[in-house]
Amino acid sequence: MALRRLARRALHRWLPVHLPPQPLVSFSCGIRGHIFLRFSTSSSDQPHFMVDYLVSTCGLPPDKAAKAAPRFAHLSSPSRPDAVLAFLRSRGLTRAQARAVVSWNPAVLLSDVDATIAPKFRAVRSLGLTRAEAARLFALYPPALAMGVHTNLLPRLLLWLDLLGSARLLMKWLTKTWLLRNSVDALLQNLGALRSHGVPEARLAATVRLKPSLILQSPAKLRALTARVDACGVPRGSRMYAWALLTLHNVSDAAFRAKRAAVMRGTGCTEQEFLAMFRRAPCFLFMSAELLRRKVEFLVDTVGCGADHIVRDPVLLTLSVSKRMVPRCHAIEALKARGVDIGRERLVNIVRASEARFVERYILRYSDQAPELLEMYPPDHRKGSSRGDCSTIASSCSSQGD
Incomplete structure (x- = not known):
């Protein structure tokens, strides 16, 4: 609401009450044959000057310049295109960005700066975006x-x-x-559909921030996605439902089957047990099938974790092997080699522990007896999960049941 009030105040100050029609003239031309179409406002057979202008000044390829040039046949000078380019540069766009905008739609060069382009920059700035952010917005999204x-x-x-x-x-x-x-209507339709499936407002906002494309897809694709989540048995309204949506939005049916097969082969679990794992921690499916296979193998062979333990606690599959499990295992081995009694805690619980707890319990506590730990477990490993751990989601998954 605060954003809307800010926009209304800024628009009242900077924008006219009734703006003139603003759409740019779309360009669609069925030119065939020669790359350089020769035309002119006079009887001359020379190419129009805008062909060279679009190539030399705006960086368009010759064929694209020739196709766009007829739109400028009425111009007798480049004063209006020059004014558009000068305005874009004055608002912070680099030469390359201005060229990219023109390449997207050369007809933008026919715009009236004061009537159609300047109000858009003022409107964007009225929302609190900086000059640089406004310039970048139009460079990234010329439409x-x-x-x-x-x-x-x-x-x-x-x-x-x-x-x-x-x-x-x-x-x-x-x-x-x-x-x-x-459009706003399309986005609101998708947001409404997700709310109707029991996704609470706070979780919906967090999910969209992680993956905006979730609501950029067509309503039909969103319905197909929710059907896939329902087929996995994730209850609508559960705390895992949004994460399941996010996961399957990124994992195709074929990839899902491949990952299911890898986990089932490695753990010996049934399909129903695999689906129960998914309901507990959907985010482990962000890993590739090969990475999942290697994680199961490492947990069983090196960490000594039973396959049934992995099935009950699938968050283990979100932990990085190279940045978390291997360094911790090496640290524990070094302590045992020094004859340090670390107690009877299982290795699987040690790799599963929070980063703060592990560092305090096993690194700092024994740094005098085993100073090499500070080199074996350096600060870059003390950040916890790696990017591949889906740590943001895993932190939520870790405390959830089926």
């Missing part, structure tokens, strides 16, 4: 320059800022996906 300020641009930005919670996350995800491509 935003063709959006109506009130009808599309602001509503989409406001919704995403509400969902993601910050301009920083907005910019992060814009670098990875065309986050603004879906």
Whole structure:
């Protein structure tokens, strides 16, 4: 709500009450044959000057410039294209970014800067984005320059800022996906569908922040995804339901089958036991089938963990072998080699323990007796789970039941 009030105040200050029509003229041309179409506003047979302008000034390939040039046939000088490029550069876009915008839609060069482009930059800044963030937004998503300020641009930005919670996350995800491509209605439809499946508001927001593409898919694909989660027996409304959605959104049917086979072969579990593992900790399926196979093998052969223990505690499969389990095993071996009595705690519980507990209980406590521990278990290993551990999700999975 605070974002919306901020936008209303800023828009009242910076934008006219009635904006002139703003869509850019779309360009679609069925030119065939010659790369350089020769045309002119006079009887001359020379190529229009905009062909060379689009190539030399805007960096378009010659064939694309030739196809776009007819749109500029009425121009007698490059003053308007020059004004557009100068404005984009003045608002923080680099030369390469401005060229990328023009390459996406050369017709942007026909825009009236004051009437159609400047209001969009003011609108974005009114939401609290910095000058650099506004420039990057239009560079990352050039179609935003063709959006109506009130009808599309602001509503989409406001919704995403509400969902993601910050301009920083907005910019992060814009670098990875065309986050603004879906209408507000389509996004709200998907959000409503997830709420109807019992996903609570806080969990929904956390899930979208982790993977915005979950609500960027079509409603039909979202329905198919929820059907897959239902088929795995994850109860709607359970605390694991959102994580199951997130996991299967990233894991295809074929990959799911391959990973199921790897785990079943390694642990000897049944399909129903595998599904129970998934319901307890869906995130272990982010690993590849080969990595899951190696983790099961390491846990059984080196850690001494029974296969039945893995089935009961699938969060073990989210722990990194190289950054967590191996360094901890080496540390314990070093202590035993020194004759240090570390008690009777099982190795599987040691690798499962939190990072803070392990460092305090086995590294700092015995650093005088085994100073090599500080080298064997350096600070970069004391960060806990690696990126591959899905640590954000695993922390939630670890305390959940079936």
